[in-house]
Amino acid sequence: MLYTCLLPACQSEQHLGQYYTVPPSHFHTVFPHGLPPRYQQQVKTFNEGCVMVRQPALELISHLKRADYSKPTLRYLLYGVKGSGKTMSLCHTVHYCSTQGWLVLHIPDAHLWVKNCKELLPSSYHASRFDQPIQASNWLRNFRTTNEHFLSKIKLRQRYVWTKRESTEEGRPLGELVDMGVSRVKSSSDVVGAVLKELRLQAGGTEGGFRLAVAVDGVNGLWGRTTLKKEDKSPVAPEELTLVHNLRKMINNDWCGGAVIATLSQTGSLYAPSSAYLPQELLGEEGFDSMDPFVPVPVSLYSEKEFESCYLYYLDRHWLQHPHSQTEEGKKELIFLSNRNPSVLERLCAFL
Amino acid sequence: MAAHTLKKSIWSLGRIHCHIYGVNVRNPLNRATYATALSTNHSSQNKGFPDRGNKGPFNRRSRREAGDPRTDRMPVDQDWTTVYPTATPFRQGSVPLPVRMGFPVKKGVPPEKKGNLELIKIPNFLHLTPLAIKKHCEALKPFCTEWPSALDTGAKCDEHFPVKVECKDYVSAGTSLRNPSARIVHLRVSLSACVNYDYAMYLLTVLYHESWKMEAWESEKTVADMEEYSWEDSPSQKNIMSTLVRMQVAGEGEGEAVREELLGRPEVQEYRDSVTRLKNEGESESSMHQYRDAVKKVLNL
Numbered sequence: 001m002l003y004t005c006l007l008p009a010c011q012s013e014q015h016l017g018q019y020y021t022v023p024p025s026h027f028h029t030v031f032p033h034g035l036p037p038r039y040q041q042q043v044k045t046f047n048e049g050c051v052m053v054r055q056p057a058l059e060l061i062s063h064l065k066r067a068d069y070s071k072p073t074l075r076y077l078l079y080g081v082k083g084s085g086k087t088m089s090l091c092h093t094v095h096y097c098s099t100q101g102w103l104v105l106h107i108p109d110a111h112l113w114v115k116n117c118k119e120l121l122p123s124s125y126h127a128s129r130f131d132q133p134i135q136a137s138n139w140l141r142n143f144r145t146t147n148e149h150f151l152s153k154i155k156l157r158q159r160y161v162w163t164k165r166e167s168t169e170e171g172r173p174l175g176e177l178v179d180m181g182v183s184r185v186k187s188s189s190d191v192v193g194a195v196l197k198e199l200r201l202q203a204g205g206t207e208g209g210f211r212l213a214v215a216v217d218g219v220n221g222l223w224g225r226t227t228l229k230k231e232d233k234s235p236v237a238p239e240e241l242t243l244v245h246n247l248r249k250m251i252n253n254d255w256c257g258g259a260v261i262a263t264l265s266q267t268g269s270l271y272a273p274s275s276a277y278l279p280q281e282l283l284g285e286e287g288f289d290s291m292d293p294f295v296p297v298p299v300s301l302y303s304e305k306e307f308e309s310c311y312l313y314y315l316d317r318h319w320l321q322h323p324h325s326q327t328e329e330g331k332k333e334l335i336f337l338s339n340r341n342p343s344v345l346e347r348l349c350a351f352l
Numbered sequence: 353m354a355a356h357t358l359k360k361s362i363w364s365l366g367r368i369h370c371h372i373y374g375v376n377v378r379n380p381l382n383r384a385t386y387a388t389a390l391s392t393n394h395s396s397q398n399k400g401f402p403d404r405g406n407k408g409p410f411n412r413r414s415r416r417e418a419g420d421p422r423t424d425r426m427p428v429d430q431d432w433t434t435v436y437p438t439a440t441p442f443r444q445g446s447v448p449l450p451v452r453m454g455f456p457v458k459k460g461v462p463p464e465k466k467g468n469l470e471l472i473k474i475p476n477f478l479h480l481t482p483l484a485i486k487k488h489c490e491a492l493k494p495f496c497t498e499w500p501s502a503l504d505t506g507a508k509c510d511e512h513f514p515v516k517v518e519c520k521d522y523v524s525a526g527t528s529l530r531n532p533s534a535r536i537v538h539l540r541v542s543l544s545a546c547v548n549y550d551y552a553m554y555l556l557t558v559l560y561h562e563s564w565k566m567e568a569w570e571s572e573k574t575v576a577d578m579e580e581y582s583w584e585d586s587p588s589q590k591n592i593m594s595t596l597v598r599m600q601v602a603g604e605g606e607g608e609a610v611r612e613e614l615l616g617r618p619e620v621q622e623y624r625d626s627v628t629r630l631k632n633e634g635e636s637e638s639s640m641h642q643y644r645d646a647v648k649k650v651l652n653l
Binding site: 063066067071072074079253254278279280281289290292293294295296297298 | 586587588591592595598599623627630631634635636637640641643644647648650651653
């Protein structure tokens with residue numbers, strides 16, 4: 001039993017190790033920017049997106065099903081060694097939230113906001129902060145694609161003034177705000193802040209309430225150092241960036257009606273040793289204190305059963321072409337070479 | 353004219369070999385040379401290059417040949433301290449040893465000392481031969497006092513100087529002068545040699561009471577200075593308290609009573625222990641699991 005046709009909502013322990021297919025229509029809406037790049041290539045090659053049902057994702061989904069959404073938000077942190085499947089588990093959970101009708105706020109990689117920014121504008125709203133127009137407008141575009149159906153339903157509760165002539169009135173739909181942010185790139189960071197604030201206020205609401213899932217990949221990028229420099233070559237601290245400042249507010253548990261699911265990531269992180277994978281090493285003191293109390297969810301390497309399943313999937317898709325890889329000997333070699341690490345196995349099989 | 357000044361400058365420097373442009377300018381074309389102000393036009397020798405004095409386009413300044421290395425003229429019983437009086441880089445012409453250093457490429461041998469950068473890079477102690485050190489000692493002797501004649505046995509030294517302080521210095525080639533192990537100093541006192549028990553007790557009592565005194569600057573101790581993590585008044589405690597209060601776990605009631613009640617709960621105690629363990633002992637899989645279970649219990653998952 002390699003495949004299951006059940007969507008995440010109906011999956012349970014008995015489906016561990018089986019693959020389920022993400023419907024193609026969901027790919028563009030749910031995952032415009034969230035999937036790992038190699039997985040996206042695999043999807044294009046195989047012409048379908050199959051995700052393995054694994055323990056961490058199931059655990060997360062069961063927590064999400066049973067949680068009480070009138071209490072302050074729960075934070076879940078996926079951690080594990082490089083390549084163990086944290087981003088994929090996050091995407092699996094995001095797919096579940098999306099199929100259940102939640103509003104998904106997916107930040108594909110928080111590290112992208114603290115490095116390699118070509119343009120840093122001083123913020124108009126707050127004197128000592130900096131805006132990142134390109135990153136903010138990109139993210140707003142993807143947000144719009146993911147949550148089209150919510151944009152007309154949610155109404156703003158406050159009036160936002162952008163310039164002397166432009167303002168968004170109370171009661172206008174959220175979609176208008178997002179469109180404005182995408183078109184007026186200069187104020188897009190402030191638009192992101194406004195969007196986050198509105199969603200935070202309205203998430204647990206009783207009238208027309210919706211559940212909000214904040215999925216952040218590489219959350220350890222929000223605390224720590226950046227590689228950005230001000231004009232006088234002094235380094236920029238993360239809290240001086242508008243986007244980071246607003247996102248940190250979302251991760252606090254002072255709102256209710258949703259969940260925060262985050263992963264740690266060493267790849268792409270700045271100034272972190274490559275062997276670091278435990279929460280405190282990557283988050284640092286400040287990050288840990290902000291996230292505390294959170295539920296850490298460890299993501300381990302493939303178990304024997306999961307490895308079997310992955311191997312059979314590649315065989316089934318005719319991905320393993322080399323004749324030796326189809327033998328028992330070859331399988332043992334693969335186990336030895338990859339140490340059952342999912343990403344290493346994927347890269348190895350790409351050569352065969 | 354250009355060539356005229358060129359020739360004049362060469363003669364005035366009195367060089368024997370001058371190879372400018374590969375042509376021996378001293379007597380080019382075998383013309384008769386006249387030591388007069390006038391001379392024939394040799395501008396054809398210039399080949400169109402502007403005059404730069406002796407520099408020329410390739411800086412072929414005339415240089416004397418390197419002589420024989422000093423090693424050839426070294427007698428066996430020479431005074432080595434004159435060759436290397438101070439710490440200087442390795443000079444292959446001054447060291448009469450057939451030293452080889454480096455990686456043997458293609459099954460060869462380590463390269464010889466001539467032109468060997470590896471030998472120059474490393475520190476050498478050629479200036480510290482036993483003879484040199486003897487000379488240093490002789491030079492320092494006028495500044496030293498004599499060893500007290502009464503302290504001729506080890507026992508007598510111990511008797512008069514019971515406290516021994518041992519410091520270590522380290523020498524190594526590296527990027528930094530400092531070696532952290534050099535900061536460790538051993539102070540040895542033999543307890544059996546302590547004659548004055550009363551004085552020792554007095555000292556210890558004084559130290560004990562002194563340690564209880566609070567200096568003004570001690571109140572400026574910040575969280576970063578603390579040796580151990582204490583959960584009270586930490587951000588972790590504040591977070592969990594506010595979370596629990598908002599979850600209305602304790603029921604109705606405000607302020608201190610609620611806090612006390614919450615702190616007394618076993619789940620909160622467990623949570624406190626796990627966080628303290630994480631911060632003090634560092635992270636590991638087991639401490640993470642403990643933290644996970646504690647959080648799940650506290651938040652009723």
